[in-house]
Amino acid sequence: MSDPASLFDQDSLRRAVDTVLADHLSGQMRSARRRGLPQEAVQALSDFLGAGGKRIRPVLCVAGWQAAGGTGAPEPVLRAAASLEMFHAFALIHDDIIDASDTRRGRPTVHRQVGTEAAILVGDLALVLADDLLHGAGLTPAQLAAVLPVANQLRADTVFGEYLDISHAGQPPADTGPALTITRYKTAKYTVEGPLLLGAALAAADSTVRSTLSAYGLPVGEAFQLRDDLLGVFGNPDDTGKPDLDDLRKGKATVLMALALGRADAGQLRTLRRHVGNPYLNHDDAGHVRTVLIDTGARAALEEMIAQRRQTALTTLDTAALPLHIKAVLRSLAFTTTSRTT
Template identity: 80%
Template sequence: MSAQAPATLFDQDAVRRAVDAALFDYMSGQIRRAHHRGLPQQALQSVSDFLNSGGKRIRPVLCVAGWQAAGGAGAPNPVLKAAASLEMFHASVLIHDDIIDASDTRRGRPTVHRQAGTEAAILIGDLALVLADDLLHSAGIAPHQLTTVLLVANQLRADTIYGQYLDLSHAGQPPADPGPALAITHYKTAKYTIEGPLLLGAALAGADNTTCSALSAYGIPVGEAFQLRDDLLGVFGNPHDTGKPALDDLREGKATVLMALALQNADPTQHRTLRRHVGNPHLTHEDAEEVRAVLTDTGARAGVEDMIAERRQSALTTLSTAGLPAHITSVLRSQAFNATARTT
């Protein structure tokens, strides 16, 4: 997709390819500059390898969708680079998140800290954050738009870190109250994965308050549903599909709505099973099966499925009355289903 692409067309695969090309060009330039300065290139290469290891590019696609939702045409280079900066920030978040969660694999490959060591991975994640900022600042965004764009980008980053902190503070002994888990879902995923990228793209096009409000009313419920689905996949998903081990969330004792509902509805025996196994770093596959049975038998799994469906419908209702361009409405409808019915 290029600056000349008609505004009435939105090829998500083309956006992904264009963002990948922007990331490749940017990282190639960074590695060349490091070489010319006589600097070691291993950390930059680790970031580049991580970016090339896969990923759905959800955030960049939504950034371009937000741009077109607010009247932008095609996907000019500044928009693509701003969208690519979101993927770079995402890399930083995931590298650090894998350290926090002590995860062994990501996207079917060893995590960065398993390959390079924890200390090196912290620095590699920090480097990706610096590169995300540089990529955004050097995107060629018009000066009169840059201030607004940076406000949106910085809020997105701060919300993500706040959500990560909440997640960490409740790990180990998840509460029976779903409130903390919903707050984590709101900040760590909804604002970061769906709403923030849409608003960043909209800011690039100088969106008015009405458009931004519609994008938020769509983005928050889809983002929450996305995380609720992620929580289900973290326990019930197939590792061959998700690219992550099936025991990590249970061993960590993540505070999820799924677990809160189970704790609320559990009988004494079920409650003891959950408290004995959830948060146990030595949880076995047999133990996990006991936990999964409780999550199903208490109705927690079905309850989360209902919450996903309710949020998806809320987002679709918003789209039906938002007055966004027809091709963007179609894209966002597709994203709502893809984000909430996925298996990876």
């Protein structure tokens, strides 16, 4: 039996995506120079993309392609996959502006480096270049027709999820329903399900494959965001590359916070209402909030929700009619994306 790693080399795939991104940005830099346009925006975007990132979305896109019968990672597929990482850059740059975050991937956020107005434009440029990569990927007319609705839905879902996120910030509800909706639309659909479906569309996947990938992708994507919510409060900034006070200062409507609010006694509720959503929250007061999140059982309950969603995805794979090496890859990703510390 072939080793799944030999059929789907994630490290090589990430390097190939990085090469596509670097080459595309180099071309944009040359074009800006030739036309006498400012190169700083392209440089800022290039620096941001070069600072790290797991390239989860491109990897899943190629996995979706192979899940539906595609072989290898031909250049058009790589470019379509890379467009997802460029869109991700757009989303992160704008998200950091919305959240007034100081760091990302262990470095100052783009708006801290170039200013808010310029960072908005850098994010806009990333969105334009995501389109450029996808439309210029060299796809056949049939592939492009199949992919565009998936890409457009993925992008719209992300924007709607972000809108819901900011709409509930400041006064998070005790009901987990709104937070789970945010989790699904802001993250799950564009991080896991969408990339899988986009890759599958490139290979003209049938409805059975698409349904299987959604049944796997949504719970893994939700678990990914639930883990992110935990890391946003309990993570080590040296590991995550992000501040550990931003979510609490913004009063994000996370499932973690909803669980705590729903379980808190009167004293614990006063602590949460006093500190969560305070833009000047300090580390000592954040420690009081973390104590409540632990003592109410909210942290443990969220860990259980993550484990349940991961198991749902793994159970889907058990009976899935997918290539064996892709099932192995997706099983591995179900763990690495939901058990991460960064």
